Amino acid sequence: MNKVVQIFSSRRTWAWPYVAFMALFVVLPLILVGVYALTDIDGHFTLHNFAKFFSHSEAIQTFLYSVMIAVFNTVICLLIGYPAAYIMAQEDFKTPKVMAMLFILPMWINFLLRTVATVELFNMCGLPLGEGALLFGLCYDYLPFMIYPIYNTLQKMDDSLVEAAQDLGANKWICFWKIIVPLSMPGVYSGIVMVFMPTVSTFAIAELLTHNNIKLFGSLIQDYITTTDLLNYGAVLSLVLLIIIGLTSFFGDHDAKEEGGMV
Amino acid sequence: MRRDRFTERQKTVSLKDKRLNTLRHILVYCLLSIVLCPLSAQSNLTYELRVGTTGENTLLAEFPETYSGEKVNIKIIVESQKSKVESTEQLDFVFADGYQPKLADAFDSIYSYTDESNVFWTVWRSNKTIKNRGQRVLVANAYKTFEEYVRTHTAAARMKTGWIWWLFAGLVLFGTLLYGGYIYLQRRKEKNLSPVEQEILRRKRIGLRRHYGSQLYLWLLLLVLYAPIALIAVFSFTKSKVLGNWTGFSMDLYVNLFTGKADAGLNSAILYTLIIALVAALCSTILGTLAAIGIYNMRARQRKVVSFLNSVPMINPDIITGISLFLLFVALGMSQGLGTVCIAHVVFCTPYVVLSVLPRLSRMNPNTYEAALDLGATPAQALRMVLLPELWPGMLSGFILALTLSVDDFGVTFFTKGSGGLETLSTFIYSDARKGGLTPELRPLFTLILIVMLGVLIYINIRNSKQEEK
Numbered sequence: 001m002n003k004v005v006q007i008f009s010s011r012r013t014w015a016w017p018y019v020a021f022m023a024l025f026v027v028l029p030l031i032l033v034g035v036y037a038l039t040d041i042d043g044h045f046t047l048h049n050f051a052k053f054f055s056h057s058e059a060i061q062t063f064l065y066s067v068m069i070a071v072f073n074t075v076i077c078l079l080i081g082y083p084a085a086y087i088m089a090q091e092d093f094k095t096p097k098v099m100a101m102l103f104i105l106p107m108w109i110n111f112l113l114r115t116v117a118t119v120e121l122f123n124m125c126g127l128p129l130g131e132g133a134l135l136f137g138l139c140y141d142y143l144p145f146m147i148y149p150i151y152n153t154l155q156k157m158d159d160s161l162v163e164a165a166q167d168l169g170a171n172k173w174i175c176f177w178k179i180i181v182p183l184s185m186p187g188v189y190s191g192i193v194m195v196f197m198p199t200v201s202t203f204a205i206a207e208l209l210t211h212n213n214i215k216l217f218g219s220l221i222q223d224y225i226t227t228t229d230l231l232n233y234g235a236v237l238s239l240v241l242l243i244i245i246g247l248t249s250f251f252g253d254h255d256a257k258e259e260g261g262m263v
Numbered sequence: 264m265r266r267d268r269f270t271e272r273q274k275t276v277s278l279k280d281k282r283l284n285t286l287r288h289i290l291v292y293c294l295l296s297i298v299l300c301p302l303s304a305q306s307n308l309t310y311e312l313r314v315g316t317t318g319e320n321t322l323l324a325e326f327p328e329t330y331s332g333e334k335v336n337i338k339i340i341v342e343s344q345k346s347k348v349e350s351t352e353q354l355d356f357v358f359a360d361g362y363q364p365k366l367a368d369a370f371d372s373i374y375s376y377t378d379e380s381n382v383f384w385t386v387w388r389s390n391k392t393i394k395n396r397g398q399r400v401l402v403a404n405a406y407k408t409f410e411e412y413v414r415t416h417t418a419a420a421r422m423k424t425g426w427i428w429w430l431f432a433g434l435v436l437f438g439t440l441l442y443g444g445y446i447y448l449q450r451r452k453e454k455n456l457s458p459v460e461q462e463i464l465r466r467k468r469i470g471l472r473r474h475y476g477s478q479l480y481l482w483l484l485l486l487v488l489y490a491p492i493a494l495i496a497v498f499s500f501t502k503s504k505v506l507g508n509w510t511g512f513s514m515d516l517y518v519n520l521f522t523g524k525a526d527a528g529l530n531s532a533i534l535y536t537l538i539i540a541l542v543a544a545l546c547s548t549i550l551g552t553l554a555a556i557g558i559y560n561m562r563a564r565q566r567k568v569v570s571f572l573n574s575v576p577m578i579n580p581d582i583i584t585g586i587s588l589f590l591l592f593v594a595l596g597m598s599q600g601l602g603t604v605c606i607a608h609v610v611f612c613t614p615y616v617v618l619s620v621l622p623r624l625s626r627m628n629p630n631t632y633e634a635a636l637d638l639g640a641t642p643a644q645a646l647r648m649v650l651l652p653e654l655w656p657g658m659l660s661g662f663i664l665a666l667t668l669s670v671d672d673f674g675v676t677f678f679t680k681g682s683g684g685l686e687t688l689s690t691f692i693y694s695d696a697r698k699g700g701l702t703p704e705l706r707p708l709f710t711l712i713l714i715v716m717l718g719v720l721i722y723i724n725i726r727n728s729k730q731e732e733k
Contacts, residue, residue, distance in 0.1 A: 025588065
């Protein structure tokens with residue numbers, strides 16, 4: 001009994017239940033994705049699923065298309081979000097907090113409902129649904145994730161560096177490109193990660209915004225994984241997505257989500 | 264952020280300048296009219312008849328429920344799954360005022376422009392489950408006829424909907440002209456001022472233009488961001504079953520929502536969402552707080568490993584978390600339902616709790632807990648009387664964060680809910696939207712959520728600014 005008390009008075013052990021929980025429900029499932037990808041339906045080892053992916057042109061095309069859409073969306077979000085964050089971080093901008101709040105508020109409405117409303121808005125304006133609508137919807141959903149981290153880094157930036165540059169004779173443009181942009185890069189990176197990763201794996205939005213005309217990789221995975229016979233092939237597709245996610249987060253900031261905490 | 268001579272001067276400019284007020288009013292007027300016009304003009308957009316190919320030479324028509332007594336505008340979308348967007352085209356089909364639509368009539372009108380023997384259709388008249396209640400007539404070569412018709416009629420349909428853009432362009436032109444005239448008049452007045460005064464005025468104007476330009480940019484962005492939400496909020500005050508069809512002011516949807524007259528599926532979805540969110544938030548708060556205390560007291564290397572583990576569910580997108588857990592439950596042979604959804608939600612909520620409790624820990628004196636133990640408290644007592652009072656703000660914000668994450672989640676729930684008919688709000692909306700129509704009571708529900716969140720955020724903001732003043 002005494003020993004038990006001893007163990008629990010060392011607070012280090014208090015994380016054990018959590019570690020065990022994570023091992024069971026985070027690490028093990030991720031390993032299982034790999035295991036399923038490498039086995040056939042009876043549980044025997046096989047590389048057939050991978051071979052199928054590399055010869056399956058539809059899957060590869062969808063994958064490349066999804067990555068392209070995600071890249072486009074990230075670039076658009078960056079181009080729209082950076083100026084917004086920059087304006088909000090200006091010294092003479094009076095109500096940055098209210099503005100930041102207004103940008104975050106839509107996130108509390110369920111994103112599917114917002115997407116449906118976007119579809120309706122497009123119908124009202126007589127715009128066709130399709131690629132344009134898809135990009136609009138994606139950008140609309142993930143823009144706050146881009147604005148917030150950039151705004152945070154810009155706001156924390158040391159003004160004296162800019163002043164020093166100006167004293168040394170830099171004009172506005174040089175000042176912006178050589179001082180402000182490089183200093184805001186951490187925010188830009190985490191913004192990119194936070195927009196790119198969910199976009200590349202999105203599956204419901206595309207379906208709704210294009211009346212099922214455009215299929216993204218996420219929808220493809222969903223189709224396969226929910227079909228019992230093709231579960232193993234679905235696991236291969238998930239593994240591909242997982243690799244992309246791993247690469248992105250490896251290049252991006254590790255605590256990207258911490259930076260942009262929404263509450 | 265930037266402080267140069269220019270902005271210094273800009274600061275001295277009074278923003279309540281009378282002349283600028285006029286300009287601002289013009290801008291606000293333009294923006295308002297852009298928003299309100301589509302809303303006021305759209306009383307006749309109701310029915311959607313979807314016609315698409317499902318494979319070789321087949322056509323599929325989808326027709327949501329009929330509602331009599333409303334002005335009808337049937338939209339026919341021809342889509343083919345083989346080729347992508349290029350072939351999605353829309354055309355509008357307008358019935359006369361007061362015409363009571365019936366399914367048969369709608370199909371008669373389709374017959375009138377396609378060869379009767381060539382149409383294959385399915386009618387979806389669905390509420391909860393998709394049931395095929397229509398007739399099927401299958402013949403070959405339907406698509407060509409349809410495509411031709413669409414090609415000849417789409418241009419006309421586009422012209423019909425094009426007026427809104429003319430209005431928009433007109434408004435912009437109008438605003439520009441007004442602004443230009445205003446500037447011209449100002450310049451003429453200033454001509455007899457001294458050069459120095461002119462220069463001062465010019466700089467003032469540039470500063471103000473920059474200021475309002477950037478303001479305008481943000482507000483335009485917000486306008487676009489809020490347009491769909493405004494749509495939901497506005498149409499929560501009308502009875503119409505279809506979003507976008509205004510049938511007069513009515514509070515019926517709100518009444519239905521609170522008296523339980525709404526769709527049974529929606530009611531149970533709300534209930535399950537709340538249950539899951541509460542259970543998941545509670546579990547993850549307890550687990551996360553203990554974990555945070557543990558992680559805080561670990562040695563650097565251990566700590567690094569656990570922190571990395573902690574960040575994995577946050578980096579993983581929904582679909583990966585969902586699929587990996589789905590595979591786990593399949594491999595373990597667990598039947599999926601409420602329990603698995605709760606576990607899944609705890610998985611992705613806990614890391615956020617850990618992250619919101621950790622800063623509180625690093626802010627408190629690390630020795631107080633040891634002191635309590637030295638003074639004879641048991642670990643449980645020390646936890647309750649020393650640690651918890653210090654940590655509860657972090658725990659609370661973690662709890663709230665977990666709650667919102669859980670309510671908002673779609674991807675993970677979708678893969679772990681199983682096929683037992685368990686639906687949360689997100690998955691309910693998804694299956695609803697896929698069928699082509701939203702349960703109308705969702706509109707008031709989310710309007711209320713928006714208002715509550717707005718209230719909470721304003722409250723937090725006011726409280727923060729008051730604390731800053733102190």
